Amino acid sequence: MKKKLWMIFGPVIVAIAALLILLWAPINFKTVTPEKVEQAATSLDVRVLKGESVKNAAEKENYIPIIGSSELSRMDPFHPSSMAQKYHWKNKPFLQGNPGTASLTQAMNVGGMANLKGNKAVLIISPQWFTKSGVPSDAFKYFLSPLQLTGFILNSSHGDKAMNKYIAGRVLDLGVSKGPIEDDALERISEGKQITSLQRFYIETFARSSLQSQDDLFGSISMNDHQKMIDKASSQLPDTYDYKHLNKLATKLAEKHSNDNDLQIGNSFYKKQLKTRIDTYKDTHKHVTYTHSPEYNDFQALLYMFAQNKVDVMFVIQPINPYWVKYTGMPMSSITNFDTKIKYQLRSQGFNNIVDLSHVKNSNYIAEDTIHMGWRGWLMLDHHLKGFYKDKKANPKDTQYKMDSYFLTDTWANNTKF
Amino acid sequence: MNNITPYSSPHYFIYLLILLLPIIIGLWFGKRFKIYDFFATVVILITAFFGGNMKQGISLIFYILFEMVVIFTYRAYRKKYNNFWVFTLFVILAIVPLVFVKLDPLLNNATISLFGFMGISYLTFKSVEIVMESRDGVIKELKPFEFVRFLLFFPTITSGPIDRFKRFQKDVLNVPSRDEYVELLHSGVNKLMKGLLYKFIIGYFFGTLLLPKIEILTLSYRGQTPLGLSWALVAYMYVYSMYLFFDFAGYSLFAVAISNFMGIKTPMNFNAPFKSKNIKDFWNRWHMTLSFWFRDFIYMRLMFTIIKHKWFKSRVTIANLGYVTLFLIMGFWHGETWYYIVYGIFHALAMITNDAWLRLKKRHRKSIPSNKFTHAFAVFLTFNVVCFSFMIFSGILDKLWF
Numbered sequence: 001m002k003k004k005l006w007m008i009f010g011p012v013i014v015a016i017a018a019l020l021i022l023l024w025a026p027i028n029f030k031t032v033t034p035e036k037v038e039q040a041a042t043s044l045d046v047r048v049l050k051g052e053s054v055k056n057a058a059e060k061e062n063y064i065p066i067i068g069s070s071e072l073s074r075m076d077p078f079h080p081s082s083m084a085q086k087y088h089w090k091n092k093p094f095l096q097g098n099p100g101t102a103s104l105t106q107a108m109n110v111g112g113m114a115n116l117k118g119n120k121a122v123l124i125i126s127p128q129w130f131t132k133s134g135v136p137s138d139a140f141k142y143f144l145s146p147l148q149l150t151g152f153i154l155n156s157s158h159g160d161k162a163m164n165k166y167i168a169g170r171v172l173d174l175g176v177s178k179g180p181i182e183d184d185a186l187e188r189i190s191e192g193k194q195i196t197s198l199q200r201f202y203i204e205t206f207a208r209s210s211l212q213s214q215d216d217l218f219g220s221i222s223m224n225d226h227q228k229m230i231d232k233a234s235s236q237l238p239d240t241y242d243y244k245h246l247n248k249l250a251t252k253l254a255e256k257h258s259n260d261n262d263l264q265i266g267n268s269f270y271k272k273q274l275k276t277r278i279d280t281y282k283d284t285h286k287h288v289t290y291t292h293s294p295e296y297n298d299f300q301a302l303l304y305m306f307a308q309n310k311v312d313v314m315f316v317i318q319p320i321n322p323y324w325v326k327y328t329g330m331p332m333s334s335i336t337n338f339d340t341k342i343k344y345q346l347r348s349q350g351f352n353n354i355v356d357l358s359h360v361k362n363s364n365y366i367a368e369d370t371i372h373m374g375w376r377g378w379l380m381l382d383h384h385l386k387g388f389y390k391d392k393k394a395n396p397k398d399t400q401y402k403m404d405s406y407f408l409t410d411t412w413a414n415n416t417k418f
Numbered sequence: 419m420n421n422i423t424p425y426s427s428p429h430y431f432i433y434l435l436i437l438l439l440p441i442i443i444g445l446w447f448g449k450r451f452k453i454y455d456f457f458a459t460v461v462i463l464i465t466a467f468f469g470g471n472m473k474q475g476i477s478l479i480f481y482i483l484f485e486m487v488v489i490f491t492y493r494a495y496r497k498k499y500n501n502f503w504v505f506t507l508f509v510i511l512a513i514v515p516l517v518f519v520k521l522d523p524l525l526n527n528a529t530i531s532l533f534g535f536m537g538i539s540y541l542t543f544k545s546v547e548i549v550m551e552s553r554d555g556v557i558k559e560l561k562p563f564e565f566v567r568f569l570l571f572f573p574t575i576t577s578g579p580i581d582r583f584k585r586f587q588k589d590v591l592n593v594p595s596r597d598e599y600v601e602l603l604h605s606g607v608n609k610l611m612k613g614l615l616y617k618f619i620i621g622y623f624f625g626t627l628l629l630p631k632i633e634i635l636t637l638s639y640r641g642q643t644p645l646g647l648s649w650a651l652v653a654y655m656y657v658y659s660m661y662l663f664f665d666f667a668g669y670s671l672f673a674v675a676i677s678n679f680m681g682i683k684t685p686m687n688f689n690a691p692f693k694s695k696n697i698k699d700f701w702n703r704w705h706m707t708l709s710f711w712f713r714d715f716i717y718m719r720l721m722f723t724i725i726k727h728k729w730f731k732s733r734v735t736i737a738n739l740g741y742v743t744l745f746l747i748m749g750f751w752h753g754e755t756w757y758y759i760v761y762g763i764f765h766a767l768a769m770i771t772n773d774a775w776l777r778l779k780k781r782h783r784k785s786i787p788s789n790k791f792t793h794a795f796a797v798f799l800t801f802n803v804v805c806f807s808f809m810i811f812s813g814i815l816d817k818l819w820f
């Protein structure tokens with residue numbers, strides 16, 4: 001009988017023991033090597049975004065994050081990762097963002113990067129985030145990292161109360177549910193209360209430590225690899241950096257790669273996404289506005305996270321392909337008004353390093369397709385990055401932010417008079 | 419505390435197994451602790467239904483009381499009389515709460531579904547079975563306590579499998595011998611592990627990792643191609659089908675495994691459905707307790723009534739009418755949306771076509787080949803027909819078109 005029982009339960013017991021050791025034993029699984037970090041910097045793998053260990057390792061090396069969304073995957077020769085490689089920038093970009101990531105996802109992401117404290121970062125803002133309904137719940141849930149969420153819950157005892165309240169409430173409103181104890185803790189934070197010591201104990205000892213082990217174990221195995229793409233891109237660049245020369249090269253290459261349409265849209269994108277249905281977009285953006293959006297509040301949460309970590313941030317307002325703007329009939333005022341509003345939110349709180357690419361003199365080939373920067377757009381940004389990337393540490397004088405919780409309110413989300 | 423959906427996360431099993439331990443030890447020593455069983459049921463019900471604002475829990479209590487009144491009134495009546503219309507009335511009464519819940523989204527009025535709680539369908543199947551078998555005189559004795567124990571048997575409370583009263587009673591009144599129980603434990607552990615693989619690994623892969631991406635891709639063709647059709651939709655069809663099977667089969671395995679630990683042989687819900695050689699075979703392997711329920715309590719009874727009253731002569735017509743009725747009811751049961759109804763009609767047509775084919779094959783037995791290849795083709799065809807029906811069922815077309 002004993003043998004019979006062992007045959008039934010033995011394998012289960014062994015499996016459980018192995019699992020417990022793997023997930024909770026205080027072993028540091030050293031899977032994050034400098035090579036992994038290098039790969040992760042351009043991998044754009046969603047596990048990198050949702051994890052913590054690789055990014056925190058990168059912060060100890062010479063990387064400065066570029067936080068954004070879908071534009072990061074436009075890896076032409078002028079993409080910052082390619083430029084940094086070719087011209088041996090002292091610090092390298094670490095790309096964080098995927099199609100569908102917006103402010104709130106990035107707020108959680110930044111909150112999870114403990115080692116970002118006192119360093120620099122770049123944030124690429126897309127006007128398209130700021131729609132009337134804000135980030136779609138599905139997209140947010142897809143990118144929500146349980147690991148970062150537990151970190152947020154545990155950190156809620158300090159930091160700005162208004163921000164913690166806002167984020168917790170918003171996360172719940174977007175339909176996130178990561179377990180009854182986590183949900184209850186978020187509920188408490190959203191009501192402005194401290195989490196209970198039992199919640200803290202459970203989340204710290206059980207939930208988070210296991211998620212950390214999982215991140216250590218699986219966060220960087222068989223990631224996407226874009227190194228070859230970057231190699232190929234940077235090999236097309238001349239050996240010496242000369243802005244004027246590069247500007248010409250960018251125009252020439254872009255022209256060559258967008259010659260099957262007269263909207264300056266990259267051929268492959270045009271063929272795959274637009275060719276057959278281009279007519280359906282004609283004049284469809286006539287009434288688009290980016291000035292009424294809950295995204296402004298999410299964006300404020302992200303600013304709080306930067307401020308809390310004393311991060312020196314360069315904000316980049318991403319350009320839209322001017323030919324596309326014209327084709328879809330989007331009024332210029334949509335973009336101007338957005339610019340004014342977002343800059344007001346930034347400047348009035350002391351975030352003064354803003355690179356606005358939405359209004360430049362010559363905007364030819366500034367985008368690689370419709371709404372994603374590329375070619376000359378990247379090059380213009382690189383010009384600013386070059387100086388910014390010389391030093392990894394934030395200048396404490398530049399991180400004296402004066403945060404205002406007014407920007408977390410509905411009033412601000414819908415305000416256009418300021 | 420919010421409601422905890424049974425089996426929805428791996429953590430649940432840790433709490434559940436701790437709760438089950440006394441029951442397992444008891445059965446090991448040949449004892450059933452009635453009071454502890456009751457206690458464990460209460461704990462599970464509280465975590466599942468009384469979290470948050472307790473609305474579901476209160477609904478559940480009222481539902482149980484309501485069904486008890488219906489069933490015991492009918493049983494009292496049935497002792498002396500047996501009028502068909504009275505019987506029909508009581509069946510309808512037993513279904514009324516479920517109808518309310520199902521109609522609710524349609525009426526856009528949240529007030530009428532007083533009985534809204536997770537798993538009401540499955541409890542209703544059990545209640546209706548008892549009304550029908552009371553009429554047949556199959557269920558001779560039924561104590562209120564037994565009724566509640568059967569209905570609230572917690573391993574299967576939210577999504578089945580749908581057990582039958584007499585079968586359940588046989589297990590619950592009996593304590594398995596040591597050897598039998600070891601076998602049950604063995605089967606329970608195997609099913610539990612298989613369920614974990616199905617639901618949390620394979621189902622997770624298809625449902626959580628793959629499906630959202632493919633759905634976004636599929637919907638990106640909305641308004642771009644004729645009817646928004648694309649190859650992505652084909653991919654969606656297969657991925658959704660895999661998700662549906664592994665998620666639900668995994669869940670059903672859990673329910674059977676936990677029942678086994680409690681010394682109850684709850685029937686299996688799935689038997690390798692994608693190996694089916696035709697659509698009829700499929701329904702004998704897919705969500706079996708549901709299709710057998712429909713077969714026994716709707717299809718067979720309808721057939722019997724039609725034949726008895728000689729409404730139709732042709733056996734083929736009668737069978738086809740039965741399929742349409744059965745699958746329409748199944749469609750409506752899933753929910754009042756066009757795609758569930760179309761899903762029902764689609765399966766009815768598939769069954770009718772299948773019967774016609776089988777008759778044709780019988781007549782031309784000599785000229786139609788039957789070998790390994792035709793068998794493989796039959797399995798392949800059935801699989802694709804089924805996946806297509808699940809694509810309708812998924813509601814993706816609703817998102818794509820409307």
